[in-house]
Structure formats: structure tokens, C-alpha cells
Amino acid sequence: MKNPHQALPVTTGTNAEHARQHNRRVILEVVRQGGRLTRADLTRLTSLTAQTVSNIVTELQEEGMLLSHAAQKGGRGQPPVPLSINPDGGYSVGFHVEQHRIIGVLLDLSGKALARVTLAVSYPTFEQAKPLLLDSIRDFRQLRPAGRFLGVGIALPGPFNVEGITAVGPTALSGWDDPNIATQLRDHSSLPVLIENDATAAAMGERLHGLASELHDFVHVFIGTGLGAGMYLGNRLYPGHWHNAGEIGHMTLIAGGKACHCGNLGCLERYLSIAALLEHLGRPADESPALWDMSDPDLQQGVDAWLEEAVPALRQAINILESMLDPQTILIGGFLPEAVLARLIAGLEPLSRSISSRSDRRYPRVQMGAAGQDTVALGAAALMILAEISPDYGALLKP
Numbered sequence: 001m002k003n004p005h006q007a008l009p010v011t012t013g014t015n016a017e018h019a020r021q022h023n024r025r026v027i028l029e030v031v032r033q034g035g036r037l038t039r040a041d042l043t044r045l046t047s048l049t050a051q052t053v054s055n056i057v058t059e060l061q062e063e064g065m066l067l068s069h070a071a072q073k074g075g076r077g078q079p080p081v082p083l084s085i086n087p088d089g090g091y092s093v094g095f096h097v098e099q100h101r102i103i104g105v106l107l108d109l110s111g112k113a114l115a116r117v118t119l120a121v122s123y124p125t126f127e128q129a130k131p132l133l134l135d136s137i138r139d140f141r142q143l144r145p146a147g148r149f150l151g152v153g154i155a156l157p158g159p160f161n162v163e164g165i166t167a168v169g170p171t172a173l174s175g176w177d178d179p180n181i182a183t184q185l186r187d188h189s190s191l192p193v194l195i196e197n198d199a200t201a202a203a204m205g206e207r208l209h210g211l212a213s214e215l216h217d218f219v220h221v222f223i224g225t226g227l228g229a230g231m232y233l234g235n236r237l238y239p240g241h242w243h244n245a246g247e248i249g250h251m252t253l254i255a256g257g258k259a260c261h262c263g264n265l266g267c268l269e270r271y272l273s274i275a276a277l278l279e280h281l282g283r284p285a286d287e288s289p290a291l292w293d294m295s296d297p298d299l300q301q302g303v304d305a306w307l308e309e310a311v312p313a314l315r316q317a318i319n320i321l322e323s324m325l326d327p328q329t330i331l332i333g334g335f336l337p338e339a340v341l342a343r344l345i346a347g348l349e350p351l352s353r354s355i356s357s358r359s360d361r362r363y364p365r366v367q368m369g370a371a372g373q374d375t376v377a378l379g380a381a382a383l384m385i386l387a388e389i390s391p392d393y394g395a396l397l398k399p
Ligand SMILES: [Zn+2]
Pocket: 249, 250, 260, 261, 262, 263, 264, 267
């Protein structure tokens, strides 16, 4: 699909207006990370003048984005008032659109999930999904009728707009390559819309809702119908120039291996993905492994045989990711049944030796992700909040 970011609204303004918006985002981000901070803390942490901090804090309080708490007693002069993010200061909606379902979540400004919805679909085109997305947005808004909605984040399977890869094969969703889809949704919902690839959104979901809350450098390998990796490096997402960084599914890892729909031989996704597992088992491409009875001996045998191919392929991919990125850990998640994912991860040992083979590690080299089935939708909604409040992510809303 084409890079939908090109369709996002252009924000223009004077330099002073940009500086004010930037400083607002800096203050919100520092409070978001710090929990409870006073104006003096903010002046110290942001290097802004006390007057600028005071003006922006007043503005954010009036808008309901910051809450003030009871003043701290002690000392002389005016007691300092701690400030925190007001969870009800804003809401965002996130969707994970995939081949067999759409998951939607409603988040508050503190990142807490308030509601979710799952919609059954089958390879939805944008035209088919559009009314479902708009209905869900309307339903979520009715839960907070007076609330300020910051926008909608939508995560889609990547890669975006790559000739010969994007629109072919069992993982492709057709009809999403119109560069105006974000504009169309924005026009119908009257909300900003941000589009990101699913693996990148999953990394953000894991950062905010899973195991990675303290991590500054990690990779999240997302095994869905296809395969992707989200990269969180240097304490921020690395989406890549065209929002395709980490699309590892078409790395040609197996020399002379299985033919892939992209035209290459031996792509990783042909061995490690739900599509590859279903094909290996001779099951229909639209079957959901979530419904499997894992005590069925035939199924177990089939999964065992698949793991013999999938485990070495994943081990090789981990060696490459570690060698290139030197991450604190690699998380593995997605939509495989948990029992299969656990066996896939356990089967990786012994891992290949790499620069990550260190005795002073705090985290295992590889571990299972913990944010669950909603990881991608949560990440998409969180990206929308971050785009609004964080200086690092503000650019997401600008082409
Ligand atoms: Zn391929």
C-alpha cells in the first residue's frame, strides 16, 4: 500500500506558533514521564523560563490536560503544587486492521484502555472497513460524549508501497493503497488520523502496556498472518524513511528456499508466519489459530513439523537483528496460539553466538511479548496520543 502519511494534513503556522506548540508538547511529555511534577521541576527539567512554564501550565490546566493536586506543605513562601496528566484530558482511538479481524480500543490520555471492540472481517478492503471503523469511532465517542478526542491511529500490515511485495500474496490487503484513506477517515470523523504499520505499532504497545516499559532499545518481532518487526531504538520508535523499517518478512534467509509471492526464494515469512503455519498444516488460509484445540495429537504433530523449519529461520533472524541493532532484548509476539509461541521461543536455545552473548545482561536475549492480542491496537492509539503530546512524535502528524 502507498505511504498514507502523505495524505495527512499539513500544519503550518508562524515560527512563534511552532515554538509554543513544541513547548506545550515538551511540558506534557515531561509530566507524562515524570508522574507528578511541580512548576519548579518543570522549569529545571525543560530549561524553559519560569514564566513560559507558568503560562503553558495555566493554559493546559484550563484545557483540562493537566491536573493540579494538593500543595506540598513545608518550607517558606508559596507551597509548590504538583501537576499530573489528567486521564480525562483527552482520548484516542486505535485500530488494528488485519486479514481476519479489526480490533479497536479507546485510550485515555494516561494511556489506559477504557473499551475495546473486535469485528470479524475477511480480507477487508478499505471501502468495506470504512463504515465499520466510522461506526466504532462513533460508539467510542458516545462513551465519553463530552470528551476531547485527539484522533485515530490505524495500524495496517506492511510493507507500504513496495513494488512487487505490497499487493501480492496471502498477507496482502487490497484497496488500502489509496493515498487519500487518512483524509477520507478524517473528513468523516472530524478527527486527525495517523496510519502506521502493524509491527511498529506493536512495539509501541509493548513499550506502554507490556514488558518493555523500562527498555530503551528493543525489537518486537510480530508474527501475524505475515511477519514484521517493530524497532524501538534510542528510546524512540524507528519507523524508517517510508515507514517500512523492520519489515523482515521478505529477507531472503534460506538460500534456494521456498518460492515467495514477491518473486524471491527463501523469504523468512514463508517459514515464520501464521500463513506459513497454515500452509504447512494444509489448512485454509483464513483459519484462525486462536480457535485451535492444542490437545489434538494430529495438530501437535503438524505444529512440531512446522517448528523444525520455523525455529532455525527465527534463530537466524535473531542473529541478524542482534548483530545490526545491539538491542537490550528481542520480544516475540503476535497471533500464534500462546502454546505454539512458547515452544517456538523455547526451541531457539541454544541461540547463535552474537554480540548479544554477554554475561552482564539484565534481560534475556529473547522473550515472549506480554501486551496480548490488543498490542497493535493499543500501540496505534498510543501513537496518536504521543503525536499530540510528545515533541519526538509530533512530526507523525505532519507529512
Ligand atoms: Zn518474499
